[in-house]
Amino acid sequence: xxxxxxxxxxxxxxxxxxxxxxxxxLLALGLSARALDQAAAQGGTVQAPRFEVxxxxxxxxxxxxxxxxxxxxxxxxxxxxxxxxxxxxLSANEVGAAQNPPTGTCCKPAPPVLEFDTDGTLLHSWxxxxxxxxxxESNHGIFIDHKGIVWLGGNVGADxxxxxxxxxxxxxAQFGRSGQGKGSNDTVNFGRPAKIFVDPxxxxxxxxxxxxxxxxxxxxxDTGVFKRYWGAYGNKxxxxxxxxxxxxxxxxxxxRTPVHCSDLSVDNLVYVCDRPNNRLQVFTREGKFVKEAFxxxxxxxxxxxxxxxxSKDPQQKYLYLxxxxxxxxxxxxxxxxELLTSxxxxxxxxxxxxxVHSIATDSKGNIFTTETYEGRRLQKFVxxxxxxxxxxxxxxxxxx
Amino acid sequence: MQRTVGATIAALLAVTIGGALAEPRGTNVxxxxxxxxxxxxxxFQVxxxxxxxxxxxxxxxxVTGVAVDSRDHIWIVHRGADSLTxxxxxxxxxxxxxxxxxxxxAPAVLEFDSAGNLVSSWxxxxxxxxxxMTPxxxxxxxxxxxxxxxxxxxxxxxxxxxxxGRGRAAGAAGAGAAGAGAAPTxxxxxxxxxxxxxxxxxxxxxxxxxxxGKPGTSEGSAGKATFNRPAGLAFDASANEIYVADGYTNRRxxxxxxxxxxxxxxxxxYGTAPDDATLxxxxxxxxxxxxxxxxxxxxLSQDGQVYVCDRQNNRIQVFRKDGTFVKEVIVSKGTLGNGSVWDIALSPDAAQRYxxxxxxxxxxxxxxxxxxxAANGTLGSGGRWPGAFYAVGxxxxxxxxxxxxxxxxxxxxxxKFAPRR
Numbered sequence: 091x092x093x094x095x096x097x098x099x100x101x102x103x104x105x106x107x108x109x110x111x112x113x114x115x116l117l118a119l120g121l122s123a124r125a126l127d128q129a130a131a132q133g134g135t136v137q138a139p140r141f142e143v144x145x146x147x148x149x150x151x152x153x154x155x156x157x158x159x160x161x162x163x164x165x166x167x168x169x170x171x172x173x174x175x176x177x178x179x180l181s182a183n184e185v186g187a188a189q190n191p192p193t194g195t196c197c198k199p200a201p202p203v204l205e206f207d208t209d210g211t212l213l214h215s216w217x218x219x220x221x222x223x224x225x226x227e228s229n230h231g232i233f234i235d236h237k238g239i240v241w242l243g244g245n246v247g248a249d250x251x252x253x254x255x256x257x258x259x260x261x262x263a264q265f266g267r268s269g270q271g272k273g274s275n276d277t278v279n280f281g282r283p284a285k286i287f288v289d290p291x292x293x294x295x296x297x298x299x300x301x302x303x304x305x306x307x308x309x310x311x312d313t314g315v316f317k318r319y320w321g322a323y324g325n326k327x328x329x330x331x332x333x334x335x336x337x338x339x340x341x342x343x344x345x346r347t348p349v350h351c352s353d354l355s356v357d358n359l360v361y362v363c364d365r366p367n368n369r370l371q372v373f374t375r376e377g378k379f380v381k382e383a384f385x386x387x388x389x390x391x392x393x394x395x396x397x398x399x400x401s402k403d404p405q406q407k408y409l410y411l412x413x414x415x416x417x418x419x420x421x422x423x424x425x426x427x428e429l430l431t432s433x434x435x436x437x438x439x440x441x442x443x444x445x446v447h448s449i450a451t452d453s454k455g456n457i458f459t460t461e462t463y464e465g466r467r468l469q470k471f472v473x474x475x476x477x478x479x480x481x482x483x484x485x486x487x488x489x490x
Numbered sequence: 491m492q493r494t495v496g497a498t499i500a501a502l503l504a505v506t507i508g509g510a511l512a513e514p515r516g517t518n519v520x521x522x523x524x525x526x527x528x529x530x531x532x533x534f535q536v537x538x539x540x541x542x543x544x545x546x547x548x549x550x551x552x553v554t555g556v557a558v559d560s561r562d563h564i565w566i567v568h569r570g571a572d573s574l575t576x577x578x579x580x581x582x583x584x585x586x587x588x589x590x591x592x593x594x595x596a597p598a599v600l601e602f603d604s605a606g607n608l609v610s611s612w613x614x615x616x617x618x619x620x621x622x623m624t625p626x627x628x629x630x631x632x633x634x635x636x637x638x639x640x641x642x643x644x645x646x647x648x649x650x651x652x653x654x655g656r657g658r659a660a661g662a663a664g665a666g667a668a669g670a671g672a673a674p675t676x677x678x679x680x681x682x683x684x685x686x687x688x689x690x691x692x693x694x695x696x697x698x699x700x701x702x703g704k705p706g707t708s709e710g711s712a713g714k715a716t717f718n719r720p721a722g723l724a725f726d727a728s729a730n731e732i733y734v735a736d737g738y739t740n741r742r743x744x745x746x747x748x749x750x751x752x753x754x755x756x757x758x759x760y761g762t763a764p765d766d767a768t769l770x771x772x773x774x775x776x777x778x779x780x781x782x783x784x785x786x787x788x789x790l791s792q793d794g795q796v797y798v799c800d801r802q803n804n805r806i807q808v809f810r811k812d813g814t815f816v817k818e819v820i821v822s823k824g825t826l827g828n829g830s831v832w833d834i835a836l837s838p839d840a841a842q843r844y845x846x847x848x849x850x851x852x853x854x855x856x857x858x859x860x861x862x863x864a865a866n867g868t869l870g871s872g873g874r875w876p877g878a879f880y881a882v883g884x885x886x887x888x889x890x891x892x893x894x895x896x897x898x899x900x901x902x903x904x905x906k907f908a909p910r911r
Contacts, residue, residue: 145538145539145876148875156872183827183880183899184853184872186825186826186851191826193827193851194827194830195822195825196852196853196854196872197853197872388587389590390586390587391578392577394590418592436549436579437550437593438549438874439538439876439903440539444578444579463575463578487543
């Protein structure tokens with residue numbers, strides 16, 4: 091679907107021309123820069139959900155706690171925000187108080203699972219190895235299902251399991267066994283599963299599987315019994331190494347690891363993040379291929395399609411796509427997968443990103459993002475309603 | 491770093507804190523009364539939306555220096571691509587690019603106005619001078635010229651994080667390849683380069699003016715024509731002298747003629763002759779070292795005192811301008827690793843009543859009463875959100891009493907803290 095990209099460029103050009111015209115006219119009228127900004131936005135001719143970062147959310151963590159690579163975010167039925175981060179990615183420089191002997195008074199790693207209320211206050215924290223389950227080598231992805239259960243995956247080394255906990259951190263169930271993964275056609279274990287999404291109507295869990303396997307797996311959410319699985323285009327998955335991604339080559343017939351999300355919409359479509367292939371593939375619940383779209387197709391390495399979240403209107407009209415390589419959140423029209431607008435840019439300030447990895451929405455339509463690598467933040471983007479916005483919004487600060 | 495214009499900020503000092511302030515981010519000054527005295531200290535609030543977003547998808551590398559000029563413009567120097575992770579962070583700055591939209595390193599020297607607008611940007615290798623392998627401090631003199639020390643040491647990328655400079659961490663914080671589940675791309679071996687041993691002077695627009703010292707050339711801490719990884723500098727306009735914190739390898743303060751760079755005098759810890767013999771690792775239980783360990787900064791007060799950051803000895807030593815030792819204070823004595831005393835800013839009230847000490851190991855800014863060197867609270871703690879710090883290594887005030895901080899390692903930010911009134 092390179093046509094999407096061409097169309098975007100064409101619209102960008104139109105935006106610029108219209109924008110220049112507006113600027114010229116308004117300059118002649120002697121209007122303010124702010125008015126010019128607003129006019130340019132209107133000249134962008136795109137109507138989409140608008141967001142502003144809340145730079146002071148969440149509140150500071152207690153106990154001198156820090157987050158490492160933050161590689162999952164979920165929102166529960168009370169709009170509490172849950173994250174999972176990698177404790178062992180914090181450098182000795184950062185967590186001097188946790189060294190032996192301590193090298194400083196600051197800081198310590200926070201427990202891997204953190205729950206925040208809507209005000210951004212940390213409520214609960216737990217996680218890590220324990221009795222009766224195999225904590226992942228590298229926890230990855232978090233989801234809170236309709237029963238309030240917290241699901242976690244793991245994406246490194248021998249990780250081949252999914253874990254379920256209560257919201258208080260009590261172990262509930264483990265599906266798959268560490269070190270037992272047997273590839274993309276295994277029907278018991280996973281292959282470094284990245285993310286979980288639970289369908290409350292069917293009580294089925296969709297597993298983006300994963301960093302080693304190249305498939306989507308659907309399991310019974312209570313028993314973990316495999317019900318079905320599929321690869322790209324609904325093909326039987328094949329673990330043959332496809333070689334490096336080539337933007338000029340025809341799209342490959344398999345997912346490219348990591349398969350990084352598999353989220354189900356209200357109208358029963360499964361949106362799969364085929365991350366380094368820079369594509370989103372859409373399926374029916376049964377795994378029948380529906381359509382695909384490519385984004386920032388020249389992106390190499392980590393790829394452009396990291397995670398998705400749905401807008402909170404009843405129809406889920408919009409799809410929010412996190413791109414941790416180009417450092418932005420893309421707003422898509424879900425029906426057509428058209429890229430309407432993007433916000434964010436690279437950097438360490440509010441509303442900027444370094445490796446925006448995971449995305450989720452609450453019942454108010456607010457967006458929450460987490461950043462991996464050295465980004466290591468949870469950020470909140472406040473939903474401001476449907477508005478005329480530029481195609482490329484840049485950093486969305488309050489009052490801008 | 492150095493400010494050249496003094497200004498009275500009585501209001502800054504009039505703020506009295508009693509009990510807990512309901513602060514956003516919890517990073518503001520907490521006054522700590524000493525000896526029963528009334529708790530009184532300047533209080534600050536982070537401006538989370540300063541500076542404004544950079545253009546061109548520019549991002550900062552590890553920030554090694556922050557300075558404020560006489561117009562209250564804020565100057566920073568950062569390490570650029572050298573400190574960015576090519577695979578994850580520098581998607582537009584690599585060949586071939588790995589991203590379509592973001593990001594690339596900003597030029598090494600950036601000038602912001604007080605509103606946070608980017609005013610100018612320049613820096614990097616050029617004709618007639620040796621751009622540092624790793625910049626150290628930045629300072630702006632009374633004429634608006636911009637001085638940068640060269641503080642780098644050649645090391646393989648695998649060892650990045652093993653050095654002692656402001657941009658180098660003592661423990662490794664690398665690419666974090668596990669984040670994407672992919673193996674890190676091995677970085678190519680760096681070109682063989684001599685260590686940094688020089689000071690550069692540019693016009694405000696980035697035109698090269700002067701270089702003192704040569705890379706790879708050092709006579710040690712007794713040398714009269716050379717430096718070794720100088721970390722920062724300060725001006726004495728009345729005497730037309732510059733004071734150099736020399737440095738990450740040398741163990742001295744050296745004073746130069748500001749016009750010619752000619753050597754005038756130098757001294758080591760306690761005002762004695764510096765000795766480059768290897769020191770045992772810092773031990774908080776041992777008597778204070780007789781030598782500087784890492785000379786990370788030098789600042790002059792308006793009443794003629796010279797303040798020196800002895801970083802990995804966790805101490806500030808105070809001298810007269812002739813090098814006579816006056817006194818010292820230990821800050822967070824138990825600190826290991828990179829040490830607690832990275833940079834100092836003197837408060838901009840007429841009496842320069844407080845010292846603000848960047849402590850990049852404990853991720854805070856310590857506040858001392860200048861006269862007594864007594865601890866008087868801290869500002870900030872560890873983290874990546876606004877008002878929090880990772881490796882805060884640079885501090886500077888403007889004439890209005892706003893405090894600016896620079897973070898190195900993976901902090902990679904410049905932040906503004908406004909006085910609460």
